[in-house]
Amino acid sequence: xxxxxxxxxxxxxxxxxxxxxxxxxxxxxxxxxxxxxxxxxxxxxxxxxxxxxxxxxxxxxxxxxxxxxxxxxxxxxxxxxxxxxxxxxxxxxxxxxxxxxxxxxxxxxxxxxxxxxxxxx
Amino acid sequence: xxxxxxxxxxxxxxxxxxxxxxxxxxxxxxxxxxxxxxxxxxxxxxxxxxxxxxxxxxxxxxxxxxxxxxxxxxxxxxxxxxxxxxxxxxxxxxxxxxxxxxxxxxxxxxxxxxxxxxxxxxxxxxxxxxxxxxxxxxxxxxxxxxxxxxxxxxxxxxxxxxxxxx
Numbered sequence: 001x002x003x004x005x006x007x008x009x010x011x012x013x014x015x016x017x018x019x020x021x022x023x024x025x026x027x028x029x030x031x032x033x034x035x036x037x038x039x040x041x042x043x044x045x046x047x048x049x050x051x052x053x054x055x056x057x058x059x060x061x062x063x064x065x066x067x068x069x070x071x072x073x074x075x076x077x078x079x080x081x082x083x084x085x086x087x088x089x090x091x092x093x094x095x096x097x098x099x100x101x102x103x104x105x106x107x108x109x110x111x112x113x114x115x116x117x118x119x120x121x
Numbered sequence: 122x123x124x125x126x127x128x129x130x131x132x133x134x135x136x137x138x139x140x141x142x143x144x145x146x147x148x149x150x151x152x153x154x155x156x157x158x159x160x161x162x163x164x165x166x167x168x169x170x171x172x173x174x175x176x177x178x179x180x181x182x183x184x185x186x187x188x189x190x191x192x193x194x195x196x197x198x199x200x201x202x203x204x205x206x207x208x209x210x211x212x213x214x215x216x217x218x219x220x221x222x223x224x225x226x227x228x229x230x231x232x233x234x235x236x237x238x239x240x241x242x243x244x245x246x247x248x249x250x251x252x253x254x255x256x257x258x259x260x261x262x263x264x265x266x267x268x269x270x271x272x273x274x275x276x277x278x279x280x281x282x283x284x285x286x287x
Contacts, residue, residue: 009129012133013129013132013133013136016133016136016137016140017136019136019140020136020139020140020143023140023143023144023147024143026147027143027147030147030150030151033159033160036160036162037159037160037161037162039162040160040161040162040164040165041161041165043165043169044161044164044165044168049168049169049172049176049258050259053176053259053260053261054261056261057261057263057277060261060263060277061263061277064263064265064275067265067274067275067276068232068274068275069230069232069274069275069276070263070275070276070277072230072232072235073229073230073232073276073277073278074261074277076230076235076237077228077229077230077237077277077278077279080228080237081228081237081259081279081281082259082279
């Protein structure tokens with residue numbers, strides 16, 4: 001180390017700090033794909049549209065005065081094509097704060113997501 | 122003898138060590154290359170798009186009217202269903218339209234025999250997907266007065282659309 005020029009040490013040190021910071025940024029970019037994957041898989045796996053569509057189908061069924069066979073259609077086709085165990089019951093109208101509404105209980109289970117609801121429609 | 126000369130050299134050594142460790146970590150952890158197709162992000166977007174288009178087609182223009190989707194399914198109008206669906210899917214805010222393709226079938230149940238049947242509604246065209254997967258979106262359609270294709274009783278059928286980007 002004799003006769004070595006020791007000027008500019010701070011510049012060298014700051015250069016190293018910048019290099020370390022760049023590595024951390026690279027690490028964050030490296031992780032971003034993984035984060036996007038878990039988010040996308042979570043959205044794909046959660047049957048948001050299925051449940052909303054099932055609810056609207058059941059409400060349409062109530063609107064059309066409970067025709068024969070439609071309940072069996074929904075339950076059978078859900079199991080066959082959507083891999084979802086679905087059951088629902090529509091009870092007699094009752095007085096809910098002055099309005100006469102059907103209590104509708106909905107059960108949905110596709111093995112990943114379980115959804116149960118009692119709604120007055 | 123211990124003295125305090127060369128402190129900055131020590132720090133430099135420590136910093137270089139950290140950089141080498143980080144480099145080794147990044148090199149080891151990047152043996153598998155992640156593409157966008159692996160992350161399922163386009164699949165998620167495609168599925169949401171398809172669900173939204175079906176929901177839009179299932180919304181009547183005014184209260185009490187039949188929705189376009191219900192009319193197409195009831196009358197078996199696969200050409201208009203195909204055109205409406207794809208024109209909604211492929212619309213972009215600027216630039217050239219997207220390149221999405223679809224096939225569809227309708228699943229219905231025979232009440233007497235309790236047999237569930239799939240009816241090919243829109244046949245697939247001869248396009249291939251790229252690296253992205255095809256996604257399936259579905260929508261229940263009520264047919265309160267039956268349909269010539271699926272039986273005369275009031276029933277509900279499931280419209281399934283297979284959607285892919287060519």
